[in-house]
Amino acid sequence: MTAALLKVDNIQKRYGRVEALHGVSFHVDQGELFGLLGPNGAGKTTLISILACLLPPTGGAATLGGKPILMSDPDIRRQIGIVPQDLAVYGELTARENLAFFGQLYGMPAADLDRRIGEVLEAIALADRADDRVNTYSGGMKRRLNLGVAILHGPKLLFLDEPTTGVDPQSRNRIFEEVKRLNSIGMTIVYTSHYMEEVQALCTRVGILDHGKFIACDTLQKLLHSVEGRIRFRVPGLPKDAAVRFAALPSVKVQSNGGDSFELRCPEPAKTLVQLVHLFREMDVEPNQLETHEPNLERVFLDLTGRALRD
Secondary structure: OOOEEEEEEEEEEEEOOEEEEEEEEEEEEOOOEEEEEOOOOOOHHHHHHHHOOOOOOOEEEEEEOOEEOOOOOHHHHHOEEEEOOOOOOOOOOEHHHHHHHHHHHOOOOHHHHHHHHHHHHHHOOOHHHOOOEHHHOOHHHHHHHHHHHHHOOOOOEEEEEOOOOOOOHHHHHHHHHHHHHHHHOOOEEEEEOOOHHHHHHHOOEEEEEEOOEEEEEEEHHHHHOOOOEEEEEEOOOOOOOHHHHHHOOOOOEEEEOOOOEEEEEEOOHHHHHHHHHHHHHHHOOOOOEEEEEOOOHHHHHHHHHOOOOOO
């Protein structure tokens, strides 16, 4: 059984009368890529800031490898990397100079720092622009450098707070691939994003934060199974008992959309679709329109947090 690297116990944060976090508790296992989701204002960035030693909690505690996470502990701070939502690099410096500056802040020995700078520049695909000023970079290049700064010192735990916001598809893909590579070599990562497809592709376990508390925290598969898939179709010439026969399929809920149009709700659309095709053959009919909608993380997220706008 994998041991928990990060343990969070009843973390609270208040700003005057405003309670941003209402006793958040969870854990992240060693080597895990954990997804952290939530609407705007849910408390994600506040929580990450506390766990990355950037903000003190009002109550509760967290540990990293069994040691308390405290802003005053430099050893703990050196084990953590963070890619914030806002760019944290200096535009008047080159990429190489930025990495050298932050490496010195981490207290990295000069020989190790030179080697790591070269490795990181290759990993984030900026080796050919390493000596250009960052204010000449595109948004995607700056985001990649932001990631490079966070991983330079080889942290045990990496927080990624919206790392692909506003970047071009090529940079987004490069960041995506680097995150997977880092996790494959053992780095523990907490990943937050509004791109649900990224989290669904990367993470095996996901926590959903809303109004300062977790409303769900489970494996991706269990969360996906909490919502139903859908199969919509239109079939001319159906027999009169068609709706009854559709409803007899295992674990299926039938909704008639009028005339020859139906929607089936089911936990496993792919399995139900096979059964449905056999049923069409028995009825000697053929659909002229058919579409399936597998359960996805966006559906889970909207079902749990609602569809109202959050500004």
